[in-house]
Amino acid sequence: MLQSLFDGILVGSVLALGAIGLTLIMHILRFANFSHAELLSLGAYFALTFDAVFGAVSNVLVQKLPWLSVTWSLACAVLIAMALTGATAAIIDLLVFRRLRRLAGPLTMVFASFGVSLIVRNVIGLVYGLRSTHYNNDIVFAMMISADPLLLVKADQIFIMCLALVIMVALHLVLTRTSIGYTLLAVSENPTLAQVNGINLGATVRLAWMLGGGLAAIAGFCYALNNQLSPVMGRDLVLSLFAAAIVGGIGSIYGAVLGGLIVGLASSLALIIIPAGYKPAIPFLIILATLYVRPNGLFGQSR
Amino acid sequence: MIGLISYLTFFFTIALILAIAVLGLNLQWGFTGLFNGGVVAFFAAGAYGLIMLGGPARANEFGGFDLPYLIALAGGVLLSGVLALVVGLATTRLRHDYLAIATFGVAIAIESVARNAEYLTGGAKGLRGFERPLEAWVGQPQLYSFLFLCVVIVCLVGVYIALEKLVDSPFGRLLRAVRENERAAQSLGKSPAHIRLTAFVIGAMIMGLSGGLYATFYAFISPQDIAPILTFQIWAMLIVGGSGNNRGAILGTLVVWGGWVGSGWALTAFAPASMQLYAGSIQYILIGCIIVFTLLARPRGLLPERLTTTQYAESSVEKR
């Protein structure tokens, strides 16, 4: 039980990290971007590529960070991956979503994003192959915190949980305390009024994509660190991410984190009462229950 | 030539079966604004319902009542309707994204049951052994396929005419009123919740009919047939075709389904042999491109809903 509880929180942290970026994009750009999950894959693979590059360049970088299974070169690679994924997101917007935003409803954008995710996922599959891979082939063993009740935890996972919390707080501060944050919030609430107040819509949208892409990259990296890289990792994650964002309430950063934890906990604790075969349905039943009580999610506001 | 006719018969059979489901979705989304993310749940209810009621008995398993075909088909459709009623009562008050994810969850739950509840649904290996109606009587397989296509066309035309009549009726205007402005509809003295639920159930029953025909055609159904990708395919057909327009929905089905399978055929026909192994991935990329480019070229679908442009434009600017 204790272990399941912890597992849920740790798995949920990764989901929370991914859901923060998703909820931000959904809030600011006002459509359910199904290709967001592919940005997670893209970020993870960018990190893999640059890790290899840095690793080859310098021996010093191959050292591991204290406690973690992450090397310095991988840590640097993640930063580059964040920038590149953000840029890719902005470019995809330029090519596809910008035009649709002007001419069509949000549903058209949703399905365009489906199309985009098919393209991105399979390009990754062509370039990197379909097999799964890892940043580090050594298995990181869990530390036993307690034997009875059994509690096993990996340092990487604690790190990811802390990272999710730090990013949550940082992002919340940026959105509520800085004028860049005001700009993003303003565009999300009312793009026309934002323009009337001197906000450059195009630049803000690009900024939102950069931010969303960067967050996706770091979430993808964390997922891959804990599990594996595979071209379909985004596809596997997308539903849980949406579940987290929606349970939390679209647009709420805290909501996304809480939603991630809820979905993680739900799928972890569910196995205590139901057979594992039914597990995929669990997050969604949680959503149904949540929405039945709070139709706009836990922290969401009606539009 | 005979081969081509045989293939086209098959192609249109599947495409038009899917078109029926797309019409059902069009009633829900196009006319009423209900974002049903669980199309496949109602499709599955129709398909499984049919085979469970009309199939032969299976050892140690529920179902297999061997009922006459039409009763079994109606039973499947009814099952979809009942499922929609239960789901609808709980969810139709939700808006857009929230409704979509809730109904999506229902679809996943249904798929889980189909995959795991072996006693009820045959589990992952699916349900088989269903006798297609009149197949033995017709005898010749090609002729049977052709006759089956005719039956599908009759069903499609029937659903199309019924829906056109429905949306032109006062009830149809209410649907659009609910879609555009719930409060206005309320002020007309109608309960939007009731109207939304009615449209949801009718649309789901149409999807159930589509599922029933699908299961009849293959005489087999398994959890693989009701994967979430089907919901996506049906949605893509509607959006590409133009939601709010029944003819657009059918055209969209043919275009998306044609592009989906045609891209695979084109790759085997034109791509060099060395590339065949990668054709699967490339085909997906092509499918993605087809969807994205069609939407970029016709953002409101190939045959958009017939609205006066000024109204649309003004309201969309106003909304922003």
Add this chain to the structure above:
Amino acid sequence: MSSVARLDVSELTAGYVAGMPIISSIDVTVGVGEIVAVIGPNGAGKSTLLKAIAGLCHIESGAIHVDGTEVTGIRTDKLTRSGIAFVPQIENIFRSMTVEQNLILAGRRCDKQASSHVEKMLSLFPLLKKTYKKRAGELSGGQRQFLALAMALVAEPGLLLLDEPTAGLAPIAGQEVLSILREIANPGVGILLVEQNAKAALGLADRAYVLADGHNQHEGEARAMLSDPVLGEIYLGGRRRGDHAAKPV
């Protein structure tokens, strides 16, 4: 009136979709420190005119000059950073943000230190001081309208475009809003005001335009219009009829 008008709109044809203009060949000028009202029936294109000036519409032909500089087709955010303020009729504040955040965001338009301007607004609208940390969505209708005005003025614009500032307000609150306009217009701000409540608008304005069916119908001194019997019957009298009645002006 100085030689260069705050706003000079000439032969403006514009709409929301290319090829489908809502207003055509409109001429409007607003002088320095002048309040100009635009009145007319529903659907006359009054709001469209304001949106077109603010760069939110598709302009087919014609020209817009602000302080003698042509601004036709310039992006809204650039326009509003160069001294034009536009207050839309509805949704003119950010409901999810606090009053403070709204004002700071609006103040960012001017390059100067925004905070001093915010202070000034608070003294101009003391109501907002009390609700400074509240979410704007929680304000009353009148308070929201004041906040919208404050957001428009915080960047010290030379030209203020107002779309029905009294719509949806109680009569007293509406009167309050309009009276504040007079105060702020003094330092030389030009105001273009679209109003449904023609009587109140004409009472406040220096000059007025009457629009119908997207065309200029009438132009003149506001006071003269108030006493014009024909106009009076159509727009100002108790026998206010439907929109169609306005056509044969």
Add this chain to the structure above:
Amino acid sequence: MRKVNLLSPRAALLSLLLPAIWISPTSTVLAADCETKIGAVLPTSVDWGRPIAETAQFAVDLFNESGGVKGCDIDMVLRDSQVDPKIGVDAAKALVDLDKVPLLLGAVSSGVSMPILTSVTVPSGVMQMSCCSSSTGFTDVAAEGKTNGLWFRTFATTRNQAAVAAKLVQDKGYKSVGIFYKNDDWGQDIGKLVKADLEKLGITVTTSVAINDAQPSYRAEVTEALKTKPEAVYMALYPAEGISVTREWVSLGGTQKMVVANSLKSDEYRDGVGFQYLSDVIGHDSAPPRTDSADSFTAMYKEKFDSEPNGPGLPNIFDAVMISLLAMEAAPELTGAAIAAQVGKVTDPSGTPVNADAAGLKEARALLADGKSLSYQGATGAVVFDANGDVSAPAVAWTFTEDGTAEAAYYPLADVDTFIATLSK
């Protein structure tokens, strides 16, 4: 060991060349004057599906190099099934109707193969041979006489494999076992059988956990199994989720004593988990023949792919292709029924044994020309089909080695049957 996986130049080139396909439609040009088309519907866009297609193409190439069918090169037209029945059936239908193939290889999943069988190949009189569809439903369809003898599969029935799995557990002396099975038709089937067999042997099954594919995390499933503290685990999984589950299992301190199904006999799994954690793993598989041909097959495969033919379905698809093509060679005319009728002749236990290499195929052609029957010795053994198109094969136990797998024990068919008989007592 760090594994560097940079963008491979081939893949990069390929993505650059992509648009070129559309400008210059080049059809396949082969050496022989004539071409005979066969069809294949395989999930090439899925991680475990692409190697199967690769192996099928390899077998076809091998057959062509040795002279093709009736002097004509075989052109295998390959379509992706996307693991979607609708798509797979459409692809099969197009192959049968438009490309006029008399023979269809595929599909992999039973849920795709079944509708292809009932709605495409049987009505059109085309022979269908699947490498990997395991559903017992096919045996039922065949027993009802609805396949017209057109259906074959080279996937040894799950019954034998499950029994061998139980035997391995018993031989290893494990007293309690936790089971992870893939939640599809094959996994449910083998999971159930293994559980029943183990319990009959008096071995405790602590838990039996379904693993759904495409889940973001398997932590919860692993934790559940971990709680029951089994001495060993049995895994009937595919490499993708197998790697996830195993790594999660090992990292949480689960036992490294594992018995695994043939689907995990793959380089992907060994490399993905890491060999250092798999030293105590024993697996079961259907056996390659006790002849030199097995070695030469492996050698050929290694030369071509630089790895052993390890992976779900790889030997099975190889045999499916070879048997089908030999039957085509033997058939008087190239119709589905005629080819299907010859399958028995090329897999005749009393026929002359031939190997699946260039020399063997040459010999096979000569024997067939003389009207003699063959006993094909392939990658999964001396395959013999029963009346329902099913095969039973002898079994092997295998272990992972530094760079591949090694055979640990061989169980002739008779032994397996005897063992099953003792179980059902």
